Amino acid sequence: MALRTKKAGEERLIKKYPNRRLYDTQTSAYVTLSDIKELVMAVEPFKVVDAKTDEDLTRSILLQIILEEEACGMPVFSTQMLQQVIRFYGHSMQGLMGNHLERTMQSFMDMHQKLNDQSKTMSGGGTEAWTQMMNLQNPFMQNLMSSYMDQSKDLFLKMQEQMQGSNTLFTGFPFNPKTQNSDKSS
Numbered sequence: 001m002a003l004r005t006k007k008a009g010e011e012r013l014i015k016k017y018p019n020r021r022l023y024d025t026q027t028s029a030y031v032t033l034s035d036i037k038e039l040v041m042a043v044e045p046f047k048v049v050d051a052k053t054d055e056d057l058t059r060s061i062l063l064q065i066i067l068e069e070e071a072c073g074m075p076v077f078s079t080q081m082l083q084q085v086i087r088f089y090g091h092s093m094q095g096l097m098g099n100h101l102e103r104t105m106q107s108f109m110d111m112h113q114k115l116n117d118q119s120k121t122m123s124g125g126g127t128e129a130w131t132q133m134m135n136l137q138n139p140f141m142q143n144l145m146s147s148y149m150d151q152s153k154d155l156f157l158k159m160q161e162q163m164q165g166s167n168t169l170f171t172g173f174p175f176n177p178k179t180q181n182s183d184k185s186s
Contacts, residue, residue: 012039012046016057022048037065104152111148 013025014036024031039046040062048057070077077085088097 010045012044014046014048014061015051016048016061017051022061023051033061033065033068036061037069040065100152100156107152108148 014031015023015025017023022031022033022036023029024035036046036048046058048061049055050057069075085097088094091097
C-alpha cells in the first residue's frame with residue numbers, strides 16, 4: 001500500500017487515542033506535544049481529533065503546549081493577567097475580550113514582522129544582525145511594548161466606557177454606573 005502524501009494546504013491529521021498517545025496520520029508515527037509545537041512553529045496546518053469520536057481536540061492540545069511552556073522557562077502570562085482572563089469567562093463581555101486579545105496579538109505580530117523586514121533591509125538579512133539589534137535596542141523595545149500595551153488598555157477602557165454609556169443599547173449587560181463611580185472615588 002502506498003503512503004498517502006499531503007496535498008498543499010491540506011490540514012495534517014493527528015489522532016489522539018484513549019491511552020493519550022498522539023498519532024500523525026501523515027507520517028504514520030506517534031508524536032509528542034513537542035512535535036506538535038514544531039508544527040505550530042513551522043506554521044503547518046493541522047487538526048487533532050479524538051480517534052474514537054472524531055471530536056476536535058486541537059484547542060485542548062494547544063492549551064497543553066502553552067501550559068508546558070508556561071511551566072518552564074520564562075512565562076508569557078503573569079499571574080495577574082491569567083486571573084483577569086479567567087474573570088471574563090461567563091461574563092457578558094467574554095466574546096469582546098477574545099476578539100480584543102486576538103486583534104492585539106495580530107497587531108503585535110504585524111509590528112514584529114515590520115521590525116524583522118526593516119532589520120533585513122538594514123543588515124542584508126542575517127538573523128545575527130537581528131539579534132544584535134534586539135540586544136542593543138532592548139530598553140527601546142521594552143518602552144515600545146509598554147507604550148503599545150498602554151494604548152491597548154486605553155482603547156479597551158474607552159470601549160468599555162462607551163458601552164456603559166449605552167445602557168439602552170446593551171440592556172442585557174450587567175452595567176451598574178453607580179457602583180463603578182463609587183469604585184473610582186475610592
